[in-house]
Amino acid sequence: KQEVTQIPAALSVPEGENLVLNCSFTDSAIYNLQWFRQDPGKGLTSLLLIQSSQREQTSGRLNASLDKSSGRSTLYIAASQPGDSATYLCAVRPATGRRALTFGSGTRLQVQP
């Protein structure tokens, strides 16, 4: 059974810092991995999707990497801003079967102005 772990559970940084959020998964047989953002009491917004054949994806100040063999992904946020404060969720889709997403429990990020 796939398990997704996100470390740290919570993170508080001053504005302007570069930061890294970590995601690990136990079964490397994945189809793709996604990073989502969730604001308090809101739904999820997709940030980046990395296919299993890819190593990284970039969107603006966000860069996500994938090392499928070791079961790891990182989300790098450059020059953090207070507006980046949210919970960041990692989710993996299995390579076979029903391909339902398995989510981590998230990293709650607070960027201090």
Added chain:
Amino acid sequence: SQTIHQWPATLVQPVGSPLSLECTVEGTSNPNLYWYRQAAGRGLQLLFYSVGIGQISSEVPQNLSASRPQDRQFILSSKKLLLSDSGFYLCAWGPGFQETQYFGPGTRLLVL
């Protein structure tokens, strides 16, 4: 463009009462539809998904049920709510299993 709606936004219900949460999608056809629950401090748990009208797959045993009476309508129901049903319920749609999923705004359910 596609949009996804959920209602109600917030619901407070007594234990043993029925439940009906509705999700509708606009701007697409034949989407895959999903119901997730997010308990406090925990990740999202997939409850049900549907690949077409009347086709429902359940991921976890529980006292909830789902129905898809129309192509872009997905309903989550219960005949008798339990305290443990409290949580944040999210509906999502996706064009296929390979692509990303798009989430609705969620319904916060509190069972007292």
